[in-house]
Amino acid sequence: MQTLSKKNIPFIFLVVISFFWAFFYQSSNALNGYGEEKSEWLLLIDGFVVLPILCFWFIKDKKEAVIKTVAYSCLIILLGSFVIPESSKVVWPYLESLRYLAIAVFIVLEITTIFTVFFAIKASLNNEQDPDLAISKPIESVFGKGAISSLLSFEARVWTYALFSKKIRRQGFTGDSHFSCHKKDGAQSNQLGFILIILFELPVMHLLLHFLWSPFAANVTTALTLLGLVFFIAEYKAIAIRPISILPDSIIVRYGIWNPLRIALSEIAQVQPNSAFITRSSNVNRFNLAGNPNIEIKLNSGKLIYLGVDLPNEFLMTIEKYREKLLQQAV
Structure with missing residues (x-):
């Protein structure tokens, strides 16, 4: 718990300074000389000096510290673009341009990491390693153990069982005695029923939203429903395999x-x-x-x-x- 609380300190600091500087720049009070002193360097110091130092000080995994520093810096730039008065912006317009470059680099790095993890998982499954370890070990080797790796392991497990369930064997799981749970009270049959209901009502819902609301709303809703459908399919397959x-x-x-x-x-x-x-x-x-x-x-x-x-x-x-x-x- 102590390590977890330390890792949260940079984020807590980000939230605190976001509220404080939003109040500082958007109001007139004694702190800013009643609206006369709203220099951007005040937020620059907190967002680009103090916050990165906290990330590297309290987060032991340096890759995670770098990722969070970049993400928090982008959020600080976004905050400043809204709260700092235009008359006080000197450096900020250049930072706003760099924000998109940082986001692009971040996305490229994450996609690279995802593909690396994907091929590591596939190789581990082919070697008949414990399927849970085959999924979690490559992710933990990149992100370390923690909340982020747990979330990514869950997401990877969804796609693994949705797409590659035939490669997974119950006998590969760690354990001396295995017990199933998919037959009890028709658990897996109920899941199949939900999947069929979603498939049946998806085109009807899309057409109704398209003509009664907007094509954009229909597309967004359909995309989210399809993601939910992937989850249901993965759950339907996994419950019969994972003991x-x-x-x-x-x-x-x-x-x-x-x-x-x-x-x-x-x-x-x-x-x-x-x-x-x-x-x-x-x-x-x-x-x-x-x-x-x-x-x-x-x-x-x-x-x-x-x-x-x-x-x-x-x-x-x-x-x-x-x-x-x-x-x-x-x-």
Whole structure:
């Protein structure tokens, strides 16, 4: 948590100075000599000296620090173009021109990185490596471990299962015992139903928006719907491939395309069947698409994790067997 808070300091500073300088340049008060002193160099120092120093000071990964420095600098230029009075702009018009160049370079670098990661993932899948590791390792090697790599791993998993699901084998996943969850209460069949509904109503919705609203709105809505459809297709394929796995010391919960959750057996206080409806809560994690979850896992911390698996009795027996072995080893 301490490392995470330090990494957030540059962004927090960006938000604070954005509000402060927006107020400073857009009002008349004692700070700016009642409108007489609104020099652009004040924002230049904070945005292009202090902010980059904070990025490189608090972000250990230097590539991430460079990326955030460029992104934050572009946001500062955008902010200044709106809040600094035209009469006070001397250097800013040149910076506004450079902003587009920086954005273009940033996009080129990101596209290059995406293709590099894509081919690394493809090579790992061909080598029959654990599919989750095949996706996450190339991304983490570029971006390091953290929120950004987790988000990119999720996105990469969406496209991997949407386009290359045939290359992924259940046997390749880490684990001694694998359990499926796509047959429970017709979970995968329900997903297929949603996909067919989206495909059916997509052209109708596009035509209605095109003629009743505008062609632009129709195109944007259709594009967003197609992206959502990619997600549903990936989830439909992944839920039948990615298993919930039990290892001698832990459980790996893989559900659809979501990032895996590893639960140490030593952290589990109780495992039992469940048949009740479970409401959303900050203390509850649910991995279940249809019906009520049939497995309840209570951790020593009091946190509850609910699963929906195809063979709940066999799942419970397997966990108990591994927990007993773990206790015997501890004794």
